[in-house]
Amino acid sequence: MTARTSSWTDERFEGVLGNVLRWGVMASAVVVAAGAVIFLLRHGSEAPAYHVFRGEPSDLRTVSGIAAAVRSGRGRGLVQLGLLLLIATPVSRVALSVVVFALKADRRYVLITLFVLGVLLYSLFGPYL
Amino acid sequence: MTILLFTLLVGSVSIVAGLLGALTGLGGGVVIVPVLMLAFGVDIRYAIGASLVSVIATSSGAAAAFVKEGYSNIRIGMVLEIATTLGALGGAALATHLPTRVIAVVFGVVLLVSAWLSVRRHPHPTGSRAADPLAGWLNLDSTYPTPDGPRSYRVRSVGAGFGLMGLAGALSGLLGIGSGAVKVLAMDQVMGIPFKVSTTTSNFMIGVTAAASAGVYLSRGYIDPGVAMPVVLGVLAGSTIGARLLTSLPTRWLRLLFGIVVTALAIEMIHQGIRGTL
Secondary structure (H helix, E strand, C coil): CHHHHHHCCHHHHHHHHHHHHHHHHHHHHHHHHHHHHHHHHHHCCCCCCCCCCCCCCHHHCCHHHHHHHHHCCCHHHHHHHHHHHHHHHHHHHHHHHHHHHHHCCCHHHHHHHHHHHHHHHHHHHHHHC | CCHHHHHHHHHHHHHHHHHHHHHHCCCCHHHHHHHHHHHHCCCHHHHHHHHHHHHHHHHHHHHHHHHHHCCCCHHHHHHHHHHHHHHHHHHHHHHCCCCHHHHHHHHHHHHHHHHHHHHCCCCCCCCCCCCCHHHHHCCCCEEECCCCCCEEECCCCHHHHHHHHHHHHHHHHHHCCCCHHHHHHHHHHHCCCCHHHHHHHHHHHHHHHHHHHHHHHHHCCCCCHHHHHHHHHHHHHHHHHHHHHHHHCCHHHHHHHHHHHHHHHHHHHHHHHHHCCC
């Protein structure tokens, strides 16, 4: 266990964090682009109406609504899924930091990082609470 | 105009915004919001929603590179993220209650201040002010790589920096921007953290700060896939190209050019916000 703890040097920690961020952004860009193709093929010739704020329909502003829209093959649902992945990237970075600080037995930073994670999860899932 | 044309035009503008944002360090979001509003007539709420998600993309992309180089200080970032995420939640909640004209005027003023902060060269504060005991308790002091090997630094005024970070978070949540200029100001000028560590740690924090308000924006219906999609893909492409070009371009002239563009956009935002024509 001591060997495992000491193997989590700051350099290794930072390398893993860098990869999480890079892969998260790439994955979300691919999903957004795929959704864009479907959306533009179906609705590309329509007129945009972004000058009036209506707010998104409920199926494009909640996690469960977006999941349902993706299952029914909607381009806009897929774009929103990609954006959700993008939002989840820094959240997973913070979650991973909790684990790493725990492995380093740094209790102070486990608490600090858990607090930040709590604020982020509240923001994302607060509407369901 | 059709949705296809709108997507192509907004995507192209976003590539340029991402490119200039990466080259000047101001970030792409600060120009995207006014351009979407003033040139494309997009409602400010859709514009800040799209900008906010593009901010997460560029921050995470750039942070991935900087974290590996060993400049960013993850402990400093994590402590200050308590302030920025709480501020961002408050700012995003405020955004849903304030009239859009007020948000437009605040946006214009913040644009002016950020442009001024990033064009002006600050001397890094030096001096013998005592290190903050809180920084010691939180284990914030660290080292950063230089050509002559790692150099150590000490952190001071943790409380004041923390307060300023709360403000940076609130502005980020209210306006859908990264507030990098305020974050760097807090770390470099107030907390005495080396400039390179401040800018890279700021970049690292921007994504987490933006994610805190993104949840609120999403559930309020501010994030429209039709607007956000070309902005995110464009800004991401532009900032990736910008980061590669960074060393080979005359950034001084670009900063000046970007400063002029941002100032003009800021004045127009304030003007239209006051007249209520947005």
